[in-house]
Amino acid sequence: MALLEVRNLKTTFKTEDGIVAAVNGLSFSIDPGSTLGIVGESGSGKSVTSLSIMRLLASNGRIESGEVLFKGEDLLEKSEAEMRKIRGRDIAMIFQDPMTSLNPVLTVGEQIAEATRLHLGLNKREATAKAIDMLRLVRIPAAEKRLNDYPHQFSGGMRQRVMIAMALSCDPAVLIADEPTTALDVTIQAQIIELMNEMQARLGSAIILITHDLGVVAETCRNVLVMYGGNMVEYGTAMQIFDAPKMPYTMGLLESLPRLDQAGSRLVPIEGQPPNLLRMPPGCAFEPRCRYRMPICKEPVSLYDFGGAHLARCFLYDQRTEGERTLPVESAPILPGTAVAPPQEARP
Amino acid sequence: MSDRRDLVVVRDLRKYFPITAGILQRHVADVKAVDGIDFEIRAGETLGLVGESGSGKTTAGRVILRLADATGGSVTFDGRELIGLSRSELRPLRKEMQIIFQDPYASLNPRMTVGSIIREPLEIHDIAHGAQAEARVQELLRLVGLQPQHANRYPHEFSGGQRQRVGVARALAVGPKFIVADEPVSALDVSIQAQVINLLQDLQQQFGLTYLFIAHDLSVVRHISNRVAVMYVGKIVEIADRDRLYDNPLHPYTQALLSAIPIPDPDVERRRKRIILSGDIPSPVNPPSGCRFHTRCPVAFERCRVEVPAFTEYEPGHRAACHWVEEHGGKAPDLSAGPAVLT
Numbered sequence: 036m037a038l039l040e041v042r043n044l045k046t047t048f049k050t051e052d053g054i055v056a057a058v059n060g061l062s063f064s065i066d067p068g069s070t071l072g073i074v075g076e077s078g079s080g081k082s083v084t085s086l087s088i089m090r091l092l093a094s095n096g097r098i099e100s101g102e103v104l105f106k107g108e109d110l111l112e113k114s115e116a117e118m119r120k121i122r123g124r125d126i127a128m129i130f131q132d133p134m135t136s137l138n139p140v141l142t143v144g145e146q147i148a149e150a151t152r153l154h155l156g157l158n159k160r161e162a163t164a165k166a167i168d169m170l171r172l173v174r175i176p177a178a179e180k181r182l183n184d185y186p187h188q189f190s191g192g193m194r195q196r197v198m199i200a201m202a203l204s205c206d207p208a209v210l211i212a213d214e215p216t217t218a219l220d221v222t223i224q225a226q227i228i229e230l231m232n233e234m235q236a237r238l239g240s241a242i243i244l245i246t247h248d249l250g251v252v253a254e255t256c257r258n259v260l261v262m263y264g265g266n267m268v269e270y271g272t273a274m275q276i277f278d279a280p281k282m283p284y285t286m287g288l289l290e291s292l293p294r295l296d297q298a299g300s301r302l303v304p305i306e307g308q309p310p311n312l313l314r315m316p317p318g319c320a321f322e323p324r325c326r327y328r329m330p331i332c333k334e335p336v337s338l339y340d341f342g343g344a345h346l347a348r349c350f351l352y353d354q355r356t357e358g359e360r361t362l363p364v365e366s367a368p369i370l371p372g373t374a375v376a377p378p379q380e381a382r383p
Numbered sequence: 384m385s386d387r388r389d390l391v392v393v394r395d396l397r398k399y400f401p402i403t404a405g406i407l408q409r410h411v412a413d414v415k416a417v418d419g420i421d422f423e424i425r426a427g428e429t430l431g432l433v434g435e436s437g438s439g440k441t442t443a444g445r446v447i448l449r450l451a452d453a454t455g456g457s458v459t460f461d462g463r464e465l466i467g468l469s470r471s472e473l474r475p476l477r478k479e480m481q482i483i484f485q486d487p488y489a490s491l492n493p494r495m496t497v498g499s500i501i502r503e504p505l506e507i508h509d510i511a512h513g514a515q516a517e518a519r520v521q522e523l524l525r526l527v528g529l530q531p532q533h534a535n536r537y538p539h540e541f542s543g544g545q546r547q548r549v550g551v552a553r554a555l556a557v558g559p560k561f562i563v564a565d566e567p568v569s570a571l572d573v574s575i576q577a578q579v580i581n582l583l584q585d586l587q588q589q590f591g592l593t594y595l596f597i598a599h600d601l602s603v604v605r606h607i608s609n610r611v612a613v614m615y616v617g618k619i620v621e622i623a624d625r626d627r628l629y630d631n632p633l634h635p636y637t638q639a640l641l642s643a644i645p646i647p648d649p650d651v652e653r654r655r656k657r658i659i660l661s662g663d664i665p666s667p668v669n670p671p672s673g674c675r676f677h678t679r680c681p682v683a684f685e686r687c688r689v690e691v692p693a694f695t696e697y698e699p700g701h702r703a704a705c706h707w708v709e710e711h712g713g714k715a716p717d718l719s720a721g722p723a724v725l726t
Contacts, residue, residue: 076572190663220435221599222660225643229659247573250602250645253652273649291577293606295629295644296651301584302606304577308542 036107037064038241039088039126039209044101046080046087055312057083057096059265062373065258067208070235070242072256072273074249078309079262081245085211089128090118105209124154127202131214133194137186143170143197144182147204154205169200173230192223196230203234210235213245228255249292253277258344261285264310264320267338271345281339281347283362284321319350327351327362335375339367346370390561390593391424391447396456398439398446402668415667416442418617419456421694424561429587429594431608431625433601433640435664438614440597444563447595448480449473460561478508481554485566487546491538497524497549498534504556523552527582544575551582555590563595568603580607601644605629610700613637616675617667619694623701633703633715636676642719656719674706682707682716 046058058080065071075081086092088103090110103110105125110118122128130136138146147169148162157165163182170178173196186194195215202210212231216224232255235242244256252259252273259276261269261284269282280286287305307324316322318333325332331350339352351360352367399413417439424430434440445451447458449465458465460480465473484490491500501520505511511519521531527548538546547567554562564583568576584607586592598604604611605625612622613636621634632638642658660679665671671678677687684707692704697713707716 076574192663220664221601221643222435222639223663225657225659226661228645229657248645249573249647253647253649254645277647277649288573289647291574292647293577293580293602294646294648295602295605295641296646296648302577302581304581305574306578308544309572309574 037104038067038106039243040064040102040104041084041088042102042104044084044087044103045099046083046092047097047099048083048093049095049097050313052313056099056265056315057312058087059315061101061262061266063260063267063270065209065241065243067241068235068239069258070244070256072252072259073243073245073262074247074252074259075262076247076309078264078312080265081262082213084262085128085213085243085245088211089122089126090115091122091128120154123150123202123207124205125207126209126211127205127207128211128213129195129198129202129215131217133191133198133218134186136198137194139186142183142185143189143201147197147201150201151204165204166200169204170197172203172234173197173200175200191219192226195219195223195227199227199230199234203238203240206238207240209243210240211243211245214247215244216251217246217248224251231255249277249288261288264315265312266320267346267348268321269347271341272343275341275343275345279345281341281345281352281364282321282349283325283327283351285347287324287326319348327360329356329359329361331356331359337375338370338373340370341367387425387427389423390426390461391595392457392459393420393422393443393447394457395419395421396443396446396458397454398442398451399454412668415617415670417446418667418670420614420617420619422612422619422622424593424595425609426560426593427587427591428609429596429607431604431611432595432597432614433599433604433611434614435599435640437616437664437667439617439667440599440614441565443614444482444565444595444597448482448563450482478510478557479559480561480563481557481559483547483550483554483562483564483567486570487543487550488538488570490550491546493538496535496537497529497541500538500549501534501552501556504553508557510557519556523556526555526586527552528578542575543571544578547571547579548582551579551586555586558590559592561593561595563597565597566599567596569598569600576603583607601629601641613640616665616670618675618704620676620705621701621703623698627698627701631715633697633701633708633713634676634705635680635682635707635716635718637703638715638718639679658718674704681718 042062044058044061048055048057073081087098144166147166151157151165152162166182167178175181175196216227256273259273260267263284269285290303291305305324310320319336322328322332336348336350338346338348340346350356351362351364354366396417397419398417399415401410402412404411432440446453453466498520501523502516505516520534524531524533529548568579596607608625610624611628612619615636621637632641639658639660646652662679673689674687674692677683686706692706694702694704696702
């Protein structure tokens, strides 16, 4: 059984301009001890996915439908009191900006101890000892002294280490890391990635790494989920995604990236602009920018199964488009259970 | 490329920001943001200036354009010394030198239409007025890949990539020779970055522009630059032709920086050796003595702590500031082997 399984998640936000479906029908799962990278650009729904799993949406956000099964139990059915016990203990999260997610008026020792006292029932002395252990584990020098420092006394990289120490202090089964290195300089990013890889090997937490950086994904993740316009457009192992991408959006992303190990031939950009979530096309979200688009792409699109758990949401692989497609590819079967009906009337 | 003349020459350029304390605003220390840098930018080329936060790369770009006053040193543009010129003496030169900012959200006035944003420099510099300016705005919008009717819209109606195109159009309006592009694509989504990079390259070809391209993303810099300079805490530690710098970096910091960049290819990633530096980037308020990198350098020795290394040319056009390299006859230290690797 998967450790965490998201089924058909739909999350909407009420905005001044109307209701926006930030995540629209997303399904995926993660096994114990594995690493899943969720990649996507701004507005693709990757952060909203993690906040939905944690039930930490802003007040204008609402989970419309779906299930989030953690060890078989639906987190969306839990009371707020039950969720508070799960957050931090079973599923922990680290954020992009450690300065805004640490409490500036508490010492880092107090903040780490708070989690272990609450979730593990440690007394004050035990919690302090545990906090020192955790700070040592994330290799903060002079941990006993730094325990009494406030977040502003740490550098950006050190603060992110404190966040990781806090997140891992209760030995969570799942760690969700939302852009954990985006605010850091590259030499510091390398330190933090190394630390996360090492922590995972030692503690065995499953990690969901949310990022826009395909390089970071290639370096850390076994499996990769590519999001576009609020839903998954491709899923596979890192090898499948980087070596044999199926979805034109994934192909386009990889082609448009300048690479450190290759000198400058002209970049192939993805034309057009990211989708406006208020005006999503009824069919494939990428259709307006896709160089292989066909008339059928304006209809809702299923997931196609390439074997070995490699999936893509694209009509190029539908048998019906065999004579029509402009990219020479083989058809693939629709993943059972994901076939979508022809377009329905929009709800009022 | 090497036969081209130097358009911009920077010599021993320094910019200190004073730190004051007490009611008398006593001068207690300086943030040495840029602390003696030397380089040249040749006409028609792109010089990439890379570094991490606090390296002084943005300050360097601003001082070169005289958007901030230098503490010392010299910048010549097309043979004219810029440091020390008065505001009125500078004004005609401003047409020749423009800047593109990182944040396309913060660098466009939200209360002006895109058309008036682009028209403003035309009128200030007395280049075009009225219908003539209007036509020039339309031409510029087309040039950067926007529609002429976009002139009547406000910045908030555009996506990040389109706003950055407006910033490029504004910089081009006065017909500059030299553009400082300060992190022009780092606020943009990956799929949009390539559009703006291609636009900058096309415009360079079309108008023979010279770029100083400031960025922290070494992949983007490799793509767009002819030569690359690496900054660390206010100093340039290495400069060379693009391929030479990426293939044969001499300075240990350049090596570590390059090895820290993740490559979007799991095959390559698995085979790569990574040099992980310990410690944080030092503060430019109180930079380390001697070589500023010695606190994090895997091969540092006694001399590095006391003596500032000279910026020495080891191969034509390839300069580096490192005692280890100097004492080993221009050889780069091998950081990927043995106890030198810090993890």
